[in-house]
Amino acid sequence: MFLATLKAECELEVWDCLSAVSDPELDEPITDMDFVQNVEVSEDLFVRVEFRLPTYWCSPNFAFLMAFGIRSEVMALPWVRGMTVHLQDHCFGDEVNDGVNSGRPFHEIFAESCGGAVLNEVVETFMAKAFDRRQEALLLALRAEGRSDAAITSMTLAALKRVRFTGPEELRQLPRYLELLAVKGLAPGGDAPAFPTWDGERIAPDGLQAHMGRLRSTRINMEFNGALCRGLGATRYKEVAIGPEGPTLVDFIAGRIPPREATDAGR
Numbered sequence: 001m002f003l004a005t006l007k008a009e010c011e012l013e014v015w016d017c018l019s020a021v022s023d024p025e026l027d028e029p030i031t032d033m034d035f036v037q038n039v040e041v042s043e044d045l046f047v048r049v050e051f052r053l054p055t056y057w058c059s060p061n062f063a064f065l066m067a068f069g070i071r072s073e074v075m076a077l078p079w080v081r082g083m084t085v086h087l088q089d090h091c092f093g094d095e096v097n098d099g100v101n102s103g104r105p106f107h108e109i110f111a112e113s114c115g116g117a118v119l120n121e122v123v124e125t126f127m128a129k130a131f132d133r134r135q136e137a138l139l140l141a142l143r144a145e146g147r148s149d150a151a152i153t154s155m156t157l158a159a160l161k162r163v164r165f166t167g168p169e170e171l172r173q174l175p176r177y178l179e180l181l182a183v184k185g186l187a188p189g190g191d192a193p194a195f196p197t198w199d200g201e202r203i204a205p206d207g208l209q210a211h212m213g214r215l216r217s218t219r220i221n222m223e224f225n226g227a228l229c230r231g232l233g234a235t236r237y238k239e240v241a242i243g244p245e246g247p248t249l250v251d252f253i254a255g256r257i258p259p260r261e262a263t264d265a266g267r
Contacts (some may be wrong), residue, residue: 010041014049014074019070022061024126026134026226033226034233035066037088047074047083053090054233060092061122064109067100087246100154100242127180128198129218135195141170150205157181158190 038050099109
């Protein structure tokens with residue numbers, strides 16, 4: 001018999017691994033963005049994950065990347081025997097769901113459904129933006145400590161790993177930044193520069209200010225898109241938290257309060 005406690009533990013483990021899947025445009029975990037709606041684990045250890053996006057027409061590129069990311073992370077759990085990913089309420093929902101659950105190669109399905117787009121090029125673009133955002137968080141923290149531009153641009157990977165960051169954003173971004181350095185092969189050893197560009201170029205001390213200006217533009221764009229996605233999602237699904245004082249007039253105008261009949265029926 002599949003004990004309820006074991007089922008709950010397995011579902012929590014799935015939720016934890018889903019935090020490693022990010023919205024490719026925003027570089028934010030899909031769990032933080034409230035995209036994941038439901039996780040179910042059956043008695044025979046098959047997993048079903050349901051997710052949705054802020055709008056019906058969100059880019060199919062993003063939908064495919066997130067769906068395959070979900071499958072990859074969940075199937076890496078040693079106890080999982082199989083899984084189904086289900087994208088809800090999306091114009092490409094059938095294509096995404098059929099593709100991710102068919103077992104066919106990701107790049108093949110992606111090219112068929114996205115007008116011949118080359119997966120590697122799409123992924124590279126999103127990774128570059130994520131790299132910039134993660135790097136900026138660390139650079140800002142180092143500058144806040146009073147380190148000079150020369151000291152920052154000459155810092156090695158080994159030295160970066162010895163820095164004791166204290167702020168929540170740099171603590172969150174450090175392991176994620178190091179991961180992309182490794183994936184891209186930008187810092188092959190401890191003596192390598194800790195802060196190259198995405199193209200592998202060294203940053204000169206007198207070029208750091210301009211470099212950070214570019215990183216700031218990337219971050220602002222991503223933050224704006226993130227706020228837009230959250231707002232669109234909240235509006236679409238009318239899932240806004242009501243404050244401790246109860247609903248306000250705005251909540252009623254926006255249609256966030258269920259009808260009285262529905263409330264009474266749930267008693």
